Amino acid sequence: xxxxxxxxxxxxxxxxxxxxxxxxxxxxxxxxxxxxxxxxxxxxxxxxxxxxxxxxxxxxxxxxxxxxxxxxxxxxxxxxxxxxxxxxxxxxxxxxxxxxxxxxxxxxxxxxxxxxxxxxxxxxxxxxxxxxxxxxxxxxxxxxxxxxxxxxxxxxxxxxxxxxxxxxxxxxxxxxxxxxxxxxxxxxxxxxxxxxxxxxxxxxxxxxxxxxxxxxxxxxxxxxxxxxxxxxxxxxxxxxxxxxxxxxxxxxxxxxxxxxxxxxxxxxxxxxxxxxxx
Numbered sequence: 373x374x375x376x377x378x379x380x381x382x383x384x385x386x387x388x389x390x391x392x393x394x395x396x397x398x399x400x401x402x403x404x405x406x407x408x409x410x411x412x413x414x415x416x417x418x419x420x421x422x423x424x425x426x427x428x429x430x431x432x433x434x435x436x437x438x439x440x441x442x443x444x445x446x447x448x449x450x451x452x453x454x455x456x457x458x459x460x461x462x463x464x465x466x467x468x469x470x471x472x473x474x475x476x477x478x479x480x481x482x483x484x485x486x487x488x489x490x491x492x493x494x495x496x497x498x499x500x501x502x503x504x505x506x507x508x509x510x511x512x513x514x515x516x517x518x519x520x521x522x523x524x525x526x527x528x529x530x531x532x533x534x535x536x537x538x539x540x541x542x543x544x545x546x547x548x549x550x551x552x553x554x555x556x557x558x559x560x561x562x563x564x565x566x567x568x569x570x571x572x573x574x575x576x577x578x579x580x581x582x583x584x585x586x587x588x589x590x591x592x593x594x595x596x597x598x599x600x601x602x603x604x605x606x607x608x609x610x611x612x613x614x615x616x617x618x619x620x621x622x623x624x625x626x627x628x629x630x631x632x633x634x635x636x637x638x639x640x641x642x643x644x645x646x647x648x649x650x
Contacts, residue, residue: 381576382564383504387512389562390497391519393458396555397492399523400465400547401430401485402619404531406626411540416475424623426482431619433486441490450496451565457491458556464488465548469541492555494520503566506574528626 405427412423444453464484471477490496498513505512527547534543567573598604 382570382572383501383512383567383574383576385562386504386564387501387515389559390501390516391522393454393492393555393559393563394494394497394516394519395523395527396547396551397458397461397523398489398494398520399527400531400544400551401482401489403524403622404528406622406624407528407532407535408540408543409624409627410630411535412478415540416473416478418475420624420627422475423478426479427623429479430482430486430489433483434489437487438490438495441495444491445496445499449565450499451563453491454496454500454563455556455560457488457496458551458559461485461488461492462548462551462556465544465551468544468548471541500563500565504574507577508575532626 409420409423412418412426413420416423441453441457464481468481471481494517497516501512501516502509531543531547534546538546564570593601593604
């Protein structure tokens with residue numbers, strides 16, 4: 373069916389696709405780390421500081437790779453960044469099954485995830501959504517970020533159940549399979565980088581002039597202009613403070629709740645618990 377005759381503007385399907393990609397992205401490494409912390413401590417016979425150092429290395433690797441990710445998006449386009457990064461991200465999660473109990477392998481694992489997480493995160497997906505929407509860009513970006521929000525609620529509970537049943541390695545490997553079998557095919561099939569690839573215009577509005585002629589999109593600030601912009605540094609500070617507060621709360625929250633008596637294993641259903649008692 374021709375996308376021009378769809379009753380729903382294709383940009384909203386792009387938003388849904390981006391939300392699916394984000395659901396199986398950062399929530400796996402960022403929001404779920406706390407439920408992996410104690411199993412990792414037990415398996416590696418290490419303290420919380422030694423294990424959580426892996427997460428710190430993950431964040432450092434992510435920060436260092438962010439600029440490279442932005443440069444690759446500008447040069448090759450967001451889709452050509454998202455698909456390889458998603459594939460490698462899933463493979464790294466899957467390959468943890470072959471790791472041993474050496475702490476340096478754990479650090480390498482988290483560094484590898486940190487290098488890939490930006491390529492499968494909000495930066496490239498937000499670039500795609502910004503191409504598709506102008507007047508409704510804020511709404512579209514907010515709906516896109518529901519993927520991370522819902523993942524932050526669901527993935528940690530799913531990971532905890534997988535850990536309790538199969539162990540932490542199998543839990544990461546299972547999530548990696550989900551990335552490769554759900555996220556990657558969905559994004560590959562439905563994520564179109566720009567509306568003009570389908571003969572459409574942003575917001576689905578027919579425009580005359582540059583958009584109709586297919587002229588290049590307007591460019592933003594140069595690196596020098598952004599670097600000397602007061603607004604840029606205000607945004608950087610805001611993002612850093614928000615990120616620090618969120619990360620500080622997330623890393624040890626599950627272990628801290630477990631120390632204070634919260635249940636560390638998922639509750640059994642009534643029928644299953646009755647069967648086990650019998």
